[in-house]
Amino acid sequence: MPTKEGNILIVDDNKDLLLALKLYLKPHFSVIKTEHNPNRIKEHLQKDNYDIVMLDMNFTSGINNGNEGLFWMREVHKYDSELAVVFITGYSDVELAVKAIKEGAADFIEKSWDERKILSTLLSVFKLQKSKKAISGLKKKQKHLKECIDAGQDVFIGNSPEIKAVMGMVNKVAPTDVNVLILGENGTGKEVMARAIHRLSKRSDEMFVSVDLGSLHENLFESELFGHKKGAFTDAKTDRTGRFELANGGTLFLDEIGNLSLSAQAKLLSVLQNREITPVGGTKPIKVDIRLICATNMPLNKMVEEGSFREDLLYRINTIAIELPALRNRKDDISGLAQFFLEQLANKYNKKDMKFCANALTALKTQNWKGNIRELQHNIEKAVILADGPIITTEDLFLNNEDSNMIDDNCFNIMDHERLLIQKALTNCKGNMSKAAQKLGINRSTLYDKIKKYDL
Structure with missing residues (x-):
């Protein structure tokens, strides 16, 4: 017997009709939820995910103009513009139902109780809805894919014993779904290694999504990773798909994870434990299936001892640790x-x-x-x-000698001095971005921007 699919919410003031529809449709769909009070529609939509909402055209006795049904359809579409609405009409309301389709309804069924017509209509609407969701998901990923396409196929090159040992571990780990933590100094190829793991994994046909946490402002963390709904905050003019959702089915690479604040670490840990996200301004959690790879040049074990990195998060991301050797x-x-x-x-x-x-x-x-x-x-x-x-x-x-990090007394170029000062701070702090930023008197995201600017 084929697996049942599709969640349907039926809203009608006729309780006998609700019961009859529920009994008839239950063998054909996964979830059939009934409701006689239209004022509770939003409550149902916030609580569960539905593919179709079936709506009566009229709820108030003696009123048959269909305006109530149209009003509630608009309310449904305010909550989710892509949700399919199928109207339940009397024979005399067919013209109203046609008008409703012009305004955004997916279809209508009549109360004359033609079982085959009811089932075929709902199955057709569900299949169309399923196709629309698939297309919408592809469009969301297409934009991100275009940003990554120019990077081409990264190659991790090396025949030294050190790199062969690393690749031996990668070949064992990549086919599994375990979380991987890649350690190494700046510039050792941590993202290239993450992409290599993805290409050798079972998820290689899905998306590889990279997030640079070091350059991500604290206030944008949730929006960037979990997405947001239109109107969630001042500049949220449209819905935004978060990186977790973009990476669904594929691999999510979180670079510079050691730079996360404790509050951001707590939010990330919750998502990794529950495997679901809730967009900023949203109420419904979204299930995500990702393979997680993280990277850092910071000493996470020492940071745990100092209280600047959560021990439970380290255990979560550190199933397998791979350390890349310096050049x-x-x-x-x-x-x-x-x-x-x-x-x-x-x-x-x-x-x-x-x-x-x-x-x-x-x-x-x-x-x-x-x-x-x-x-x-x-x-x-x-x-x-x-x-x-x-x-x-x-x-x-133009190879540098050992004195290349010394400031020339005859040089008065501010950018040259700034580059060398940042280099000195990073060396002094052994790559710890937070400490280096503190010594330089700037915030971490500004430091990260300058590192990129000066190719450090």
Whole structure:
């Protein structure tokens, strides 16, 4: 026997009709809820999810103009504009029902009790409603997909023992649905690794949604992750789909999770425990099915001891921890990474057949790369842009020496000094964004913006 689908709310002042409809439709649909008082419609919609609302055209005795039914249909659509309304009409009300369809009703059935007509009408409306929801879900994801499409297929390159050990763990973990915490310094490729896990998982055909928590303002946390309803706050001019809902069925990547405030941590923990979200300004929870991957460069265990990170949240996100090695600890991979970035960037800037001279590759291997893979990539990009010929030399790379983090007494450029000061604060605080921001006298989101600005 096929699985029953579809939730229907029937609203009519005739209790005998409500009972008859419930008994007849119960074998064909998942949920049949009846209500004789239309004033309780909103209460039902807030409590449960429905695919169809069946409405009587007239509720007050002696009034047959259909205005009551139209009024309640508008109230239903104020709550959910996509909810299907099917009117229950008397034979003489057919013209009113046609008028109602023009105003937004999905269809109508007559009280003459033609069982086959009633069932076929409701099944057709439900199938159409199901298709509309699927299309709506695809449209929501399409916008996010367009934002990510240009990133292409990230490749995690390396043959060093360190990276082979990491990939060995990834190959074991990826096919499961366990939560993964990726640890590592800035620029070590944590998001690239998260995408690799997604591509190797059972959810690879679904969405990979990335959220940069470090650059997310506290006030926007709930709206960004859980979504919001139109009118929920001053600037909420339309409904917004949250990242959890976008990632439904796929993978949600929360980068820089160590930067979350304690209040935001509590909200996130509740969602992860219950596997449901409630948009800001909404009342109905939405079930979500996501694979969670988090990343940070901060010492979460130490933060738990200090009371700045919740221990129960750490346990929730830390089923498997994968630590990415710094580039200075996997120098055997530098040549391969450099060649990959050179080919990629030469194509981007239409400079074909570019190569490194032998000395340039040797020089790249001798650097400490405090900014790791990201710093290497940016360094090669500058070399590709500025090189006069097809061969990149050591001079083209503008490699920093050990004194490169010292401020030049003859330099009066404010941006240069700001970059070095931020670099110094990050080094002094061992990558702890909150402490570095505090030392610099700025908030964390401003610090994060400046890190991106200066490619740190």
